[in-house]
Amino acid sequence: MLTIYGVYRSRASRVYWLAEELGLAFRSIPVIQARRLAAPLAEDAPLNTRSPAFRAINPMQQIPAIDDDGLVLTESLAITLHLAAKHGGSLAPADRREEALALNWTLWAATAIEPQAVRIVLVYDAGVEATDAGRATIAEAVLALEPGFARLEAQLAAQPYLLGDRFTVADLNLAEVFRYAMSQTALFDRHPQLKAWLARCQERPAFKAMMAKRLAEAA
Structure with a gap:
């Protein structure tokens, strides 16, 4: 059975969302x-x-991690790509071209978007968004995000989802x-x-189910 290590209030949320989409049976171990x-x-101390x-599972001391019948993976976006490919269906890339595009978009988001977006989250988590330093950090991050937002805007102007007319793991990862x-x-x-694309992604029942569990979890 698939085992997911983590909590919903973490990057494990993307793994839990995908598991909901796929209807997977899994064991969740809160870390x-x-x-x-x-x-x-x-x-x-709790786990x-x-x-x-947990360090025996992931020496990098980060969540999430999974154990999928003996295969241990410790990068959230690699986990979602693996599970989608393994279980197939409409969320998985349909061919090598779509597989390459899903990987390309996922790595782009991880390197070009996530570092700046996380800077914004950290400002709010620290409660300093109203300070001069907080506002400056947010403004710098937004400026750095503008080209990436423009690139995705252009992609979505021609089609409703990243790979075409259907929601896939690429959309989940970027959302x-x-x-x-x-x-x-x-x-x-x-x-x-x-x-509008992000709203479509977040209207999915699996996202709402994941988010309900996330919001119910202790902060």
């Missing part, structure tokens, strides 16, 4: 981020990213990355095709 604990290595038991920038409403308003 929380060590930064959320005062003493992550204490004997009574966390610094726990020896989860772009979600980190959703606090910047003006940025999305400047890119209406992208904004």
Whole structure:
């Protein structure tokens, strides 16, 4: 059976979303981020990213990770690509061309979009978005994101989803990355095709099911 290590309030959300889309049976082992604990290595500490038991799964001390019948993977976007390819269906690339495009878009999002979007999330997590330093960081990140938003806007002007007329794992991966920038409403308003695409992705029942569990989880 598939085992997912992580919590919904983490990058594991994209793995849980895909599992919902595919209707997969899985075992979920909650592993929380060590930064959320005062003493992550204490004997009574809950399982966390610094726990020896989890470091044996992922020495990099990051979530999510999976064990898929003995195959251990520790990168969230690689996990989603693997599970989609393994279980097939409309979410999976239909041929080598689509496989290459899904990989290309996923790696692009991870390298060109996610680092800047995460900068924005960190400002809000720290509660400093109203300070001069916080506003400056957000403005720098938004400026860096503009070319990427424009590129995806152009792609989505010609078709409703990244690979054509159907939602695939490529859309799921990018939707989860772009979600980190959703606090910047003006940025999305400047890119209406992208904004509408993200709304379509987030209207899916599997996303809503994942998000309900995420919101129910302890912050």
